[in-house]
Amino acid sequence: MLHFFISFVIFAQVFHIFGSVPVSQQTQVSPIQADGYVRTPGIGSHKIHKQATTWNRARIICKEEGGYLAVINSRPELQAILNLYGSSKPHNGSTDSNHILLGFHDLFEEGHFVTVHDEPLTETGFNEWYDTEPNNAFGNEDCGALVFHGKLNDISCDKPFAFACEIPEVNEASSDSFSHNIHSINIRRIIEPQTMSPSFLTTFFLVIAKIFIIDASLIFPPQRTQEIRSDYRYTPGIGGHKIHDNVAKWRDAQTICEEEGGNLAIINSADEADVIRRLFRESPYHQGSTHSGYALIGFFRNTEGDNFLTIHGEPLENTGYFRWQPTEPNNLYGDEKCGSIGRDGLLNDISCEKKFGFVCELIDPNIPSVSLSNVA
Incomplete structure (x- = not known):
């Protein structure tokens, strides 16, 4: 009997993939009509x-x-x-x-x-x-x-x-x-990505499967959207972080983080700042850095100079962590437009054109809850 119901769920999943009708064939999507364009x-x-x-x-x-x-x-x-x-x-x-x-x-x-x-x-x-x-x-x-x-x-x-x-x-x-981000400022899509809409029969088969308490996710485990990297330190509920001691300018650092599947880190809590502070202890010296006491992270001064934004365009004060070192930010010499974190876990504004170590961050909802001791 169990084999019968497993086959039933498999059939439902196959039908969901091949028996559905693309949304693009169901409705005609039109762009946003904005005044004056x-x-x-x-x-x-x-x-x-x-x-x-x-x-x-x-x-x-x-x-x-x-x-x-x-x-x-x-x-x-x-x-x-x-x-x-x-x-x-x-x-x-x-x-x-x-x-x-x-x-x-x-x-x-x-x-x-x-x-x-x-x-x-x-x-x-x-x-x-x-x-x-x-x-x-x-x-x-x-x-x-x-x-x-x-x-x-x-x-x-x-x-x-x-x-x-x-x-x-x-x-x-x-x-x-x-689907770019600006520095990366998020640009909203005008048309949502096309998806497959389940038909009546697909829904019927899946409901029947649920009635018999067969969890299709046990048979078809969800796919991870991001590979777990062994060179990152993963913290349950926070994400993965890595301090690069090969120094770079702010923009080049962001490019390197993107190539690894992430971004320059955005700190959202005191716990996340503490994670980075602990990583700092394991990375005492950054050869070629302007100052090994600081690492670049993902925020910058806006063009008016009176506020800071994350690489996603979010005001820094809305991130959940907004603790600065004493007397900072001070925009020293009018040249400190990018963000960093010190070994004390506090924020500082620094020059975008000077080289520092930097912190990359991977955030993925499918990252397993593993202890720090279990990750290289």
Whole structure:
């Protein structure tokens, strides 16, 4: 009898996979229709906001509208934006109506411009600068703009300008390439990933299986979405952490963490800070580091300079851990835009362009609850 019911559950699972109807065949999905956006087929929808604001505030407004600060990927897209730009003046409260903000910056490493998706600007498909630009005038031009004649410029993140938002085409929004984080600031998908919707018969078979108390998960164990790495220290209920003693700049450190399947660590509790403090004791010296008493973690100063955000765009004070070393943050020499943790478990702001050890973090709901003594 047991074999019969196991076969029954197997049949239900197979039918669930092969007998369901794709959502895309059930309903017609359409992109978000936002006020003021002009769609260009094959490129996307764009809008010029005439009310000037700072770069970070512009980024937030575009995100709230379901898009992002525009990233130019081709000459046709450039022309689409220029067409809107020409009819958008005058700009209210702008420092210079000959510029509009776009979605790129070099906040993490001077001269290394990346988009709001953390993609190198050189790989976007459009990277043409105005004469003598970028020049980082007065050491204070870290954000990106488009000049009215169609060239790029670096400008101050703290001065108000009009700005261009973008909502991509549906097929672009539903692709894996769209699920970027900005530094990584999370960009909301416009179209949810396509999923398979269970049919009536699938649901019927699974309900019958449950009636006879056969747990299909025992027969079909869930797949882990992330491989357990032996070089990380796993803590039940917190996640996996690793201190890299091979030093790097902040942005390069984030890239290394991403390659390992994680991010620069974001501390969400005093317990997590204590985990990192204990790891620090096992990593006493970081060769080539500006200061071995600090390790880079995943937060940075926003463009206005008055707040800190995590790599996911969340205000640092909302993370659950917001304890600074005495007299910090102090933005020493006006050059401390990135985040670190000291050996005492307290936070500090440091230069993004100096090399330190760094802490990577893996967070996965399928990480097993194992004790620290059982993990290498």
